[in-house]
Amino acid sequence: MPLRAHLVELRRRVFLAALGIAVGAVVGWFVYDPVFAALQRPLMVVSDDRDGLIALNFAGVATSFDMRLKVSFFLGVIISSPWWLYHLWAFITPGLTRKERAYAFGFIGAAVPLFLAGAGMAWWVLPNAVAILTEFTPEGATNLIDAQTYLSFVMRMILAFGLAFLLPVIMVALNLAGLVRARTWARGWRWAVLLAFVFSAVMTPTPDAITMIVLALPICVLYFVALGLSFVHDRRVDARRVAAGLPRLDGTEVDAGTDKADQTEDRA
Incomplete structure (x- = not known):
């Protein structure tokens, strides 16, 4: 396959993968409240244990709306993982025979659980990480964590572990x-x-x-x-x-x- 055809195929696969993520993000928009509560729970547990003020801070007028958009997109990546993983496979293996292309089912069957297992392991580590990192707050001081910074930290951690797996x-x-x-x-x-x-x-x-x-x-x-x-x-x-x-x-x-x-x- 010539280089131009490879680039056209890459553009098509990226578009289809992005479309799937967008659909997943729409679903994520409607389940934002329970997901955000789960994201915030490690901070609330630490705050209760230490009788101190540790909470998320929404600094700007539109920060809460921006936060919802980012969480929705993040959920879209997780929810649509079978879809974009399939297109990753389809782009890597365009020259395989029909029999070998049947391995796509095995690829998705292995990739999706592994990706979710990596994300789950990051979620398991998250409360301990939050507890350790917030221990350095001086006595009597408050720790108002920027909501955007906290969300970026969590998303990078979960996606990094998912991709590593x-x-x-x-x-x-x-x-x-x-x-x-x-x-x-x-x-x-x-x-x-x-x-x-x-x-x-x-x-x-x-x-x-x-x-x-x-x-x-x-x-x-x-x-x-x-x-x-x-x-x-x-x-x-x-x-x-x-x-x-x-x-x-x-x-x-x-x-x-x-x-x-x-x-x-x-x-x-």
């Missing part, structure tokens, strides 16, 4: 599309583990190492699961190419005995 699915998608071999992912496993722990340390503002480890380990496990699936896919592709008399995609040579074994495993 999508990494294994994207790895498998790129492998199925033939863009990245499993060996490429395997060579960078040390960097992947390091980045998982760095990401967890940055995104969890709590000072304890246990929370960081609890968040980093699932990302590492998902990475290695994706790596294993990529190796299985590459092995099957190479076996089919060898059976057809074609070289492997990585250009390596194999002896006849290995070829026969690979073909037997592939038929099995």
Whole structure:
């Protein structure tokens, strides 16, 4: 597919994804009140525990309206995640066969729960993060937190964790599309583990190492699961190419005995 066609396809997919988010945002507008109450609850709990004034502050006349728009958009991203994740897959894998495109159902089936699991883990960490960060308020002082700043903090945290949990699915998608071999992912496993722990340390503002480890380990496990699936896919592709008399995609040579074994495993 030429570059121009890729750009046209990208524009179409982005438009459709944005349309789905807009529909989700309309739904989010009507469920704003209970969602905002849930967002505010960690601050209210901390305020009650410490007998201090810790609350959200709406500084401007239109701030409350702007807040509702942003929360609605944020909910639209969450609600429409199956839709825009599908279009992400459809753009990455336009050249697959009809059989391979059926993997889209598996992609959505894995991506949506993983995205929601990452978002749920961020929500689980949020009350502890709020409690730790507000502990630095001096005795006798009030902590009126700007509503926009607090919302941005929560949205970045939830979306970052949700997208981090999508990494294994994207790895498998790129492998199925033939863009990245499993060996490429395997060579960078040390960097992947390091980045998982760095990401967890940055995104969890709590000072304890246990929370960081609890968040980093699932990302590492998902990475290695994706790596294993990529190796299985590459092995099957190479076996089919060898059976057809074609070289492997990585250009390596194999002896006849290995070829026969690979073909037997592939038929099995």
